[in-house]
Amino acid sequence: MSFTVINKGFSAAIQDLGRPGYQRFGVIVGGVMDAPSAKLANWLVGNNRGAAVIEFSYLGPAVRFEQETLFAITGALCQPRLDERAIGCGRPVVAHPGQILQVGGVSSGSRGYIAFAGGMDTPPWLGSRSTYERAGQGGWHGRSLREQDSVPVGRLTDFQQRLLHKLAASTTDCNWFASLRRAYKRPAVIRVMRDVHWPLFTEQSRTAFLETDYQVTRASDRMGYRLEGMSIQLQQKRDIYSEAVAFGSIQVPPNGQPIILMADHQSTGGYPRIAHVAAVDLPLLGQLPPGSRMHFCELAVDQAERLLLEQMEELDGLQKYVRKKLTLLIE
Structure with missing residues (x-):
């Protein structure tokens, strides 16, 4: 499967959870800027949390789907449309061949994530698909996405195939969504x-x-x-x-x-x-x-550790909620 980039948006690039273990050789870890949002996007389409996604900043890309595809958008608040239909964020959506996803600009936050069932099927470099632009490695040819790029998507699991077929056959969108419930207070x-x-x-x-x-x-x-x-x-x-x-x-x-x-x-x-x-x-x-x-x-360090553990527990609960909702869809 694949999709074609119609409009590159701003700084849209393939990222995953990073490339740890190589800093001693001068290779950056990289990866997504907002890991919980990227993980949620992956969970919504049945991927593992570390699958590669598209990260965009401020203005999302527009892509044309070449095959039936299951995807989800999370992160910064935006108003994505599939052809002319508003689809919202935080839920799995099926696109049919020839349909165009237009993400548009963000209204709160700055970085959004698009996950595709099967993940990005680009060549890994040092164990990661994250884009390292300064070295020209990882991601899609080591750079941000451009117009007319045809980007491959990986194979679906049996669970994802069943989920895709079930949602494709439905005449309505999912009536639920998942959110990190994050507020952007000022300052x-x-x-x-x-x-x-x-x-x-x-x-x-x-x-x-x-x-x-x-x-x-x-x-x-x-x-x-x-x-x-x-x-x-x-x-x-x-x-x-x-x-x-x-x-x-x-x-x-x-x-x-x-x-x-x-x-x-x-x-x-x-x-x-x-x-x-x-x-x-x-x-x-x-x-x-x-x-x-x-x-x-x-x-204090012990306070920071406790807060991180609480955040991890909340994310674990969110993952279980999403998995339960997806399972109910295909039963």
């Missing part, structure tokens, strides 16, 4: 833990970091969010050895304006790190568009 509260270089910053800088707002600038992308706000300074100038960094590391360059490293971050960094975003808030962070304001809130 966003991003919880952080102190990083190793916290004591090196002035007391005034540490206070400003936690008590004033910062704004995501336009000079932000999947590699890092450049922030604008109160300047943060070291107590004294010093050389910092280049060390391993991760998704959520908050570096402070000489200009004093923090940079939050995102999914496509480099493997090492030499700027001092004031804090690290708690893993539970990385999905929310990945949905903030330029212009968004955020307020940092400090957490």
Whole structure:
């Protein structure tokens, strides 16, 4: 099976849960910016959680289906249409050959996900199908999608075949949907833990970091969010050895304006790190568009671990709910 890209949208590319294990060789982990949304999209079409999806930013693509296909859209709020029919998000949908999906722009959040039953059948690179554009590897020819790309979709399981046939034969859409129930408050509260270089910053800088707002600038992308706000300074100038960094590391360059490293971050960094975003808030962070304001809130490590476990339990419950709904559809 395959689909053809009619309109590439903005930064639409194939991503999965990333390429761990190669940072020591200078290869980024990459992967989706909002993992829970990507997992939900996959669950809605019967895929495993790590199947490759299309991630788009701000403006979704338009694609023409060449065969009968089961798909779902999650993430940023948008108003997708299949031909001229509004289909909504968070539910499995069947497209017939020749039909065109138009995702359009997003109204809340910034990144959306399209999952296809069977996943993306593109060649994996180092165990992942995630697009690594700077290296020209992974995804679809190592780049974002373009008009007239004909992208292959993988084989369906027996369960997915039955689900596809059942939904294709129905005259109505699913009367239920699944959502992460995420609210995009302004300013966003991003919880952080102190990083190793916290004591090196002035007391005034540490206070400003936690008590004033910062704004995501336009000079932000999947590699890092450049922030604008109160300047943060070291107590004294010093050389910092280049060390391993991760998704959520908050570096402070000489200009004093923090940079939050995102999914496509480099493997090492030499700027001092004031804090690290708690893993539970990385999905929310990945949905903030330029212009968004955020307020940092400090957490202890044990608090961050507990919150992450609670989020994982909620996702497990959502997966079970979706599987039950899909099973009832084919009985």
